[in-house]
Amino acid sequence: MRLRLTPRDTTYFDLFTTLAGHVVTGVGLLAELLGADKAGREEIAARFVEAEHDADGVAHDITKRLNQTFVTPFDRDDIYGLANALDDVIDAMEEACDLIVLYRIEQLPSRVSEVVQVLQRCAELTHEAMPRLRTMEELSEYWMEIHRLENQADRLHRKLLAQLFDDTTDAITLIKLKEIVDVLEDACDGFERVATLVETIALKES
Amino acid sequence: MRLRLTPRDTTYFDLFTTLAGHVVTGVGLLAELLGADKAGREEIAARFVEAEHDADGVAHDITKRLNQTFVTPFDRDDIYGLANALDDVIDAMEEACDLIVLYRIEQLPSRVSEVVQVLQRCAELTHEAMPRLRTMEELSEYWMEIHRLENQADRLHRKLLAQLFDDTTDAITLIKLKEIVDVLEDACDGFERVATLVETIALKES
Amino acid sequence: MRLRLTPRDTTYFDLFTTLAGHVVTGVGLLAELLGADKAGREEIAARFVEAEHDADGVAHDITKRLNQTFVTPFDRDDIYGLANALDDVIDAMEEACDLIVLYRIEQLPSRVSEVVQVLQRCAELTHEAMPRLRTMEELSEYWMEIHRLENQADRLHRKLLAQLFDDTTDAITLIKLKEIVDVLEDACDGFERVATLVETIALKES
Numbered sequence: 001m002r003l004r005l006t007p008r009d010t011t012y013f014d015l016f017t018t019l020a021g022h023v024v025t026g027v028g029l030l031a032e033l034l035g036a037d038k039a040g041r042e043e044i045a046a047r048f049v050e051a052e053h054d055a056d057g058v059a060h061d062i063t064k065r066l067n068q069t070f071v072t073p074f075d076r077d078d079i080y081g082l083a084n085a086l087d088d089v090i091d092a093m094e095e096a097c098d099l100i101v102l103y104r105i106e107q108l109p110s111r112v113s114e115v116v117q118v119l120q121r122c123a124e125l126t127h128e129a130m131p132r133l134r135t136m137e138e139l140s141e142y143w144m145e146i147h148r149l150e151n152q153a154d155r156l157h158r159k160l161l162a163q164l165f166d167d168t169t170d171a172i173t174l175i176k177l178k179e180i181v182d183v184l185e186d187a188c189d190g191f192e193r194v195a196t197l198v199e200t201i202a203l204k205e206s
Numbered sequence: 207m208r209l210r211l212t213p214r215d216t217t218y219f220d221l222f223t224t225l226a227g228h229v230v231t232g233v234g235l236l237a238e239l240l241g242a243d244k245a246g247r248e249e250i251a252a253r254f255v256e257a258e259h260d261a262d263g264v265a266h267d268i269t270k271r272l273n274q275t276f277v278t279p280f281d282r283d284d285i286y287g288l289a290n291a292l293d294d295v296i297d298a299m300e301e302a303c304d305l306i307v308l309y310r311i312e313q314l315p316s317r318v319s320e321v322v323q324v325l326q327r328c329a330e331l332t333h334e335a336m337p338r339l340r341t342m343e344e345l346s347e348y349w350m351e352i353h354r355l356e357n358q359a360d361r362l363h364r365k366l367l368a369q370l371f372d373d374t375t376d377a378i379t380l381i382k383l384k385e386i387v388d389v390l391e392d393a394c395d396g397f398e399r400v401a402t403l404v405e406t407i408a409l410k411e412s
Numbered sequence: 413m414r415l416r417l418t419p420r421d422t423t424y425f426d427l428f429t430t431l432a433g434h435v436v437t438g439v440g441l442l443a444e445l446l447g448a449d450k451a452g453r454e455e456i457a458a459r460f461v462e463a464e465h466d467a468d469g470v471a472h473d474i475t476k477r478l479n480q481t482f483v484t485p486f487d488r489d490d491i492y493g494l495a496n497a498l499d500d501v502i503d504a505m506e507e508a509c510d511l512i513v514l515y516r517i518e519q520l521p522s523r524v525s526e527v528v529q530v531l532q533r534c535a536e537l538t539h540e541a542m543p544r545l546r547t548m549e550e551l552s553e554y555w556m557e558i559h560r561l562e563n564q565a566d567r568l569h570r571k572l573l574a575q576l577f578d579d580t581t582d583a584i585t586l587i588k589l590k591e592i593v594d595v596l597e598d599a600c601d602g603f604e605r606v607a608t609l610v611e612t613i614a615l616k617e618s
Binding site for chain 1 (some may be wrong): 489570573574577580583584586587590612615616618
Binding site for chain 2 (some may be wrong): 475476479480489510514515583584587588
């Protein structure tokens with residue numbers, strides 16, 4: 001329990017909630033893209049680039065505020081780390097969208113949409129957790145659930161890899177699909193890094 | 207030379223030694239798996255998952271302790287970094303085991319066991335060095351030897367890659383073997399990150 | 413604006429300028445290697461290894477100085493991060509040179525030299541910016557230009573990937589070329605991380 005010299009700066013909580021909102025938007029676009037035809041995909045990927053720019057703006061606001069204020073609601077490094085970790089999740093999802101368009105993928109394995117469903121659940125939980133950083137209450141359910149979802153995504157990812165190598169006879173197609181599937185796994189890992197940071201922040205405050 | 211307000215907290219040294227012990231167990235399982243037939247491999251990979259869970263528990267104990275104590279034997283960031291770096295080594299080795307099983311590899315190139323021998327030597331040296339963090343003595347031999355071993359592993363890795371591309375005509379087999387070989391190189395790099403952190407900690411204390 | 417207890421330690425600025433000078437040397441060697449025949453490439457890659465060792469020496473000097481002094485011209489973590497980020501750029505470029513030799517690449521796609529031109533511009537700008545850390549003046553032009561160049565490199569990279577998958581029918585050749593192209597993109601990202609760190613440092617001082 002540390003002394004606070006000033007009232008907590010609430011804006012950080014608002015900025016993190018906004019940033020996590022862009023994560024929810026992003027994963028929604030990714031899910032939409034999976035169901036679209038090739039023409040639709042390009043348009044959705046373009047919308048993702050816009051969402052990514054908006055998120056970059058919010059992350060930049062957090063960094064700027066951080067570098068210009070003395071009193072922060074929790075450790076500067078953790079604020080900086082949390083903004084970057086949320087940004088990394090968005091970047092990974094944007095890369096997945098972009099690769100699906102760039103590689104002109106005809107058909108993704110059906111398990112990919114299961115992975116995206118896990119990502120959607122992670123995004124919603126993360127978005128709901130951000131305002132709770134203010135009181136540090138009811139956060140343990142959030143990070144435990146994210147760890148459970150990440151384990152589930154990991155098992156799905158390994159099944160997906162095994163299936164890809166079983167079903168794909170063309171090596172070039174395999175290279176494309178494997179890269180997309182690996183990038184989606186990076187996005188899942190990114191949600192876990194966000195949750196671990198939140199856990200670290202909460203433990204310091206307890 | 208900084209003032210110490212309380213006696214050093216010895217438990218961190220014990221926890222790091224225990225964690226490095228799990229690294230030694232892990233590399234032993236990896237070596238065992240290389241020599242096993244397909245049925246044996248699955249069972250060994252399952253035992254590695256258990257070793258990894260044990261290691262996760264120790265890393266979590268370190269983080270928790272870190273977040274609840276004011277006085278630490280060296281910088282909090284370095285303690286956190288060291289626990290994470292040891293954990294990353296175990297994760298990389300577990301991934302290698304898992305991929306060998308998942309990809310149903312028939313025959314690994316013979317140089318792979320040379321790489322694993324280097325990993326074993328790194329694990330033993332790391333395990334022996336952890337208790338010496340208490341006195342900060344005789345650590346320079348450790349980190350110099352790890353840098354030497356990492357250079358050796360790097361040369362082995364590049365020879366392995368050249369050999370893989372020379373000997374493998376099937377692209378899909380090549381993708382599988384290359385991923386395994388690259389993950390083993392990640393494990394070697396991980397030992398070097400651990401040694402660099404130890405060097406940083408020791409220099410600060412000198 | 414923080415109080416300074418002693419005059420700024422100028423040696424850090426000199427060391428960063430020297431380190432960035434090695435980055436300029438490295439990218440020059442990479443450009444030279446692209447234009448060389450196979451025999452010439454090996455000799456140039458060997459010279460890159462020497463440049464990398466020199467750079468490692470400078471980075472190590474920075475770390476050592478950092479761990480033995482109390483007063484630093486800006487945050488210790490930022491000094492350490494900047495040295496590492498510059499080192500990572502050199503490592504990525506060395507890896508690209510090494511892979512071109514190791515994989516005995518006959519013909520790189522022509523756009524690769526466009527990417528290397530962007531890397532050269534990034535290296536020069538970074539080298540010119542390092543001495544300006546002393547006064548923190550005229551740095552915003554530098555980081556804005558790096559962000560612009562990184563965006564340009566990113567678009568080039570995606571075009572290169574699309575072209576590789578269109579033009580390459582042999583999967584094993586594709587694996588080799590894709591790895592080289594991805595490592596060059598890592599080098600570009602590395603320059604952006606350097607610029608982001610410089611921005612962070614400058615904002616704290618403003």
